[in-house]
Amino acid sequence: MAQLTFREAIARGIAQEMRRDESVVFLGEDVGAAGGVFKGTVGLFEEFGPVRVRDTPISEQAILGAAMGAAMTGLRPVAEIMFADFFAVCWDIVANEIAKSRYMTNGQLTFPLVIRSGNGGGLRFGAQHSQSVENWAMMIPGLKVVVPSNAADVIGLMAASIRDDDPVIFLEAKALYASKMDVPDGEIVDTLGSAKVLRSGTDATVVALGAMVPKALAAAEELASAGIECTVVDVRSLVPLDMTTILREVSSTGRLFTVEENPRLCGWGGELASIVSEEAFYDLDGPIVRITTPHIPLPAADALEDLAIPSVERIVTTISKSMNS
DSSP states (O other), rough: OOOHHHHHHHHHHHHHHHHTTTTTTETTTTOOOTTTSSSSSHHHHHHHHHHHHHOOOHHHHHHHHHHHHHHHHEEEEEEHHHHHHHGGGGGHIIIIIIHHHHHHHHTSSSSEEEEEEEEEEEESTTTTTTOOOHHHHTTTTTTTTOOOHHHHHHHHHHHHHHHHHSSSSEEHHHHHHTTTTEEEOOOOOOTOOOOEEEOOOOOOOEEEOHHHHHHHHHHHHHTTTTOOOEEEEEOOOOETTOOHHHHHHHHHOOOOEEEEEESTTTTHHHHHHHHHHHSSGGGSSSEEEEEOSSSSOOOOHHHHHHHHHHHHHHOOOOOOHTOOO
């Protein structure tokens, strides 16, 4: 057992798979000797060398074009897009090429490709470097979308993503990079499309993703002192989406609250609300409530950014008000 930060777990997860499989390669901007701008790839260049760990030019299109070609020809590339906002620069390759080519070749080509990126706000980087873009990715058929919330899940879900034969968008909450937890020694391999119940309660189900998971857990602890016991579910994977677990927990408590960092319009919680309304409507004891970031560009000013992104206080206030109304 070792205590790892979220960023250290990224390097450990990639290294685990590179040691296991020589076809796994890694490429991106400043990922080699510099160890990544967020220090999430420290040690990979030293262990695996410049052939398998490659620094690229400042060109997201070049990074993903090279990664797509590598995946088509038998390698299992992991490509880094530094900030998730920069997917906008190379979205044609992601949405029109990588996501669709396995289907368009009738399975003659596979795309065992992981695109990892720093996602979301909380670090005062402003509107162009703080977007939470999981909704961009989950709407595209052909992509799998994974968002871990802790170091152990980073390793296990990274392994599962690299071993998968479909392209995976692997989004890492920048606000969690410094968070720590005890992680078991040895190989860790998880399963895509499996949510986790992190806390059980009888009154409400709170479903959260990425950086919102620790906030949901902290809010649940505070609510418990006021007599409201919450189940907290970590979605972990938006595509595939584990609705079996979510529906079971919602049916058990009769209430659903989603905690989303993404802007409210077309957020992933809206999809959950739609499915729950269709499949578990008569199990609900009250309206589904979404706790989200407003539909605005994220401010750089610390007080304004903190106000925009769901906080523990806002989660507690919203759930308390809804449960007591």
